Each structure stands twice: as structure tokens, then as C-alpha cells.
């Protein structure tokens with residue numbers, strides 16, 4: 298296949314290009330109009346942009362166990378429609394959680410043959426599972442997520458300081474990445490708790506200080522153990538100086554933020570609209586500007602969705618009580634147009650968005666075949682019309698539950714087509730996604746390793 302676009306986003310920037318794809322990989326990238334048509338199809342995108350597929354390393358699929366919240370079929374349909382060609386699934390909200398090799402096997406069984414984009418798995422670090430970390434690591438998880446405050450589900454308890462220290466020491470020994478939800482439980486407990494429909498009350502219940510206290514504690518533990526740590530979903534810009542100082546001091550720390558922190562602000566959240574509830578929360582406009590400045594300065598390794606849906610019921614769509622509602626924003630299908638809308642308004646380019654949402658998260662997860670339009674990489678590609686107006690109709694999304702804070706908004710940019718390893722992802726076509734092991738997993742490719750489950754891998 299030959300793809301031709303006047304706006305191809307390549308590692309060194311945006312320019313007109315021809316992209317030759319063979320056997321699922323990018324074979325050549327050449328100036329626009331210079332490659333001869335191969336035996337296969339030629340797709341001329343004109344002025345529609347050609348991007349590397351997005352890599353979303355923060356997705357809660359919730360299957361098995363809470364498939365009514367989101368499942369592999371619905372999540373990966375939404376991903377493909379939103380230009381995401383690789384996702385890495387979070388270890389909690391499914392039952393069982395991915396905190397043991399059996400939990401990982403259950404995930405793989407649920408996902409096998411049903412994913413429309415390539416899918417990998419994070420493991421989980423919880424109190425008492427330190428002995429499971431090495432077998433999970435050897436089984437191919439990309440790294441391990443832990444919480445410093447209650448996660449919201451009882452089967453995934455948070456790490457007390459001693460648990461964190463123990464987990465990080467083991468992950469440092471394994472050379473595995475630690476992902477951390479950083480809010481401090483003592484600060485949360487001390488904050489005013491006023492349930493109800495007022496967003497301002499919810500915001501006051503999760504102050505900036507909860508993030509800074511937790512990040513400070515995490516950085517101390519990372520410094521002592523030598524573990525490589527990644528701060529998930531940074532909402533408060535107050536943590537940025539802590540991260541910069543630790544980095545300057547040699548601590549191996551990266552951080553991500555999410556489309557909702559970049560595109561939405563507390564001032565515009567309607568009281569009772571629990572679609573906006575997430576933890577940590579969407580903060581004020583001034584904070585949002587500081588997140589953008591940090592993003593522009595290269596302080597974030599990735600912008601990823603933290604797609605964490607639930608049923609409309611648990612989202613308290615009836616009562617609008619922020620305290621009672623499940624915390625999580627559903628945006629897997631909308632991350633690209635949401636971020637592009639705001640990025641463009643602020644003078645950023647498509648190449649910036651690709652760095653934040655494709656190359657960055659691919660590097661974070663060690664996915665060296667993803668994240669760029671370059672020879673040898675997987676031909677995971679997206680045709681994106683950067684000028685289209687996209688009115689968000691929740692009912693038209695592939696998310697299992699049609700609840701999103703972007704409902705009714707008009708975003709800029711629309712995904713026109715998605716290719717996975719050179720093949721178009723069709724909504725009703727056969728699922729083409731593969732289950733990914735962390736590159737470098739002992740025994741990969743999978744066929745070479747013994748399968749404890751006795752099933753074809």
C-alpha cells in the first residue's frame with residue numbers, strides 16, 4: 298500500500314510525503330509524489346493529515362468482571378475510531394485485577410481475538426503481592442501501577458508507605474517501571490468533605506496538596522530505591538517543580554497528564570454534571586495554563602486518556618452528587634480532537650500532538666515498533682482532518698456507556714481512517730489487534746515460550 302499526504306507528521310516534523318507499507322510495516326518514507334505505486338492500493342489523502350497511530354497507555358478496560366462499564370470489544374472500537382492504535386490496559390476495575398499471573402491470564406483470555414487495536418497490559422502492585430511482581434514481569438506486563446490513596450475498588454488496595462518502599466525496591470531489582478496514582482490519603486482525609494451537586498465542594502475535597510504530598514513521598518522512595526517511577530494523571534501544576542528538582546537530582550521520574558486537565562477547567566463544570574468527576578480533579582483555568590506551559594516545555598512524557606468509565610447509574614446521573622459518583626472521565630475516542638482543539642488554539646502543531654500522544658507514550662511503554670512514521674515501524678496510521686468540526690454526540694461514541702464531559706461540544710479535527718499494521722480497521726470487520734508483551738520479555742515472541750495455561754498464544 299502507498300499512502301500519500303500533503304501533511305504527513307514525521308519524526309522531524311510535518312511535510313508532504315509518500316509512505317510505502319509492506320507486510321504490516323512502514324518500508325519507506327519519501328517526498329510527496331516520488332514513489333511509484335506498488336502492486337497494492339494507493340491512498341491519496343490530499344490535505345488530510347497522516348499521523349502515526351496514537352498510543353494510549355492509560356485505559357481502564359474493566360473486562361473481565363465489570364464489562365458493563367467497558368469491555369475489550371467496545372473499548373478497542375472506540376480506540377480505533379479515535380485514532381488510537383495501541384492501548385495499554387490498567388490493572389484495576391476488572392475482576393480479578395491484574396495483580397497475579399492468573400489475573401493477567403484472565404485478562405488475556407477475555408481479550409484474545411476481540412481487540413481491534415494492539416493491546417498490552419500493566420500489572421498492579423498492591424500490599425502483599427510483592428512475590429507476584431517478578432512472575433508478572435516475566436509474563437510480559439509493561440510495568441506496575443500502584444495507588445497511594447484508596448483506588449475506589451476494594452480488590453485493589455492502596456500502598457502504605459512501607460508497602461510502597463517494598464514494591465519499589467522489587468521493581469528496581471527487576472528493572473520494571475512503577476506507575477503511581479499520587480494523592481495523599483492523610484491530606485484527602487483532612488480536606489473538607491461536603492457531598493452534593495456543587496463542583497466547588499468536590500474540588501475542595503481533593504486539594505493540590507494531596508498531589509504534592511504524595512509526589513514528594515514517591516520521589517523520596519524512588520530516590521532511596523533507585524526505581525524508575527512515572528506519575529500518572531498529573532492534575533495539579535504544583536507538582537511540576539517537585540518533578541523538575543528530583544530529575545535534576547538524578548531521580549528517574551516521568552509524568553503524564555490527560556486531555557481533560559488540558560481541555561476543561563473547574564470554572565466551566567456545571568453543578569451536578571458528574572461526567573466531569575475524576576480523581577485527581579479538573580482544576581482551575583490558571584492551573585490549566587500552567588499545565589500547558591509544562592507540556593510545551595517538554596515536562597510531560599505523555600498525554601493519555603485515563604479513560605475510566607462506569608455505568609450511568611454509578612456515575613450518579615440521577616442525583617448529580619459529586620461525592621457519590623464514580624470518578625473517571627470517558628474519553629478514549631475523543632482524546633485526539635479534544636487535545637488538538639486546545640493545542641491549535643494555543644499555537645501548537647500536529648507534530649506537537651503526535652509527540653505527546655503517540656511517540657511519548659510509546660517510549661514510556663518501551664514500544665519501539667510504535668509511535669512514529671518511520672521505516673521499520675509498524676504501519677499503525679491515522680488519517681486525521683485537522684480542520685473538521687466534530688460535534689460530540691455521546692450516543693454516536695463506541696464507548697459502552699454514553700457519558701462524557703465533552704457532550705454537545707464542538708471539537709476541531711476528525712479521524713477519517715485508521716490502519717493497524719497496514720490494514721484498515723473497519724467497525725464491522727474482523728478484530729485485527731494483537732495482545733502485546735512488553736518488548737524484551739523473556740521468551741518472546743510468545744510462541745517460543747511455554748504456556749502455563751496450555752492455550753495457543
Ligand SMILES: [Zn+2]
Pocket residue numbers: 355357387603605
Ligand atoms: Zn486511571
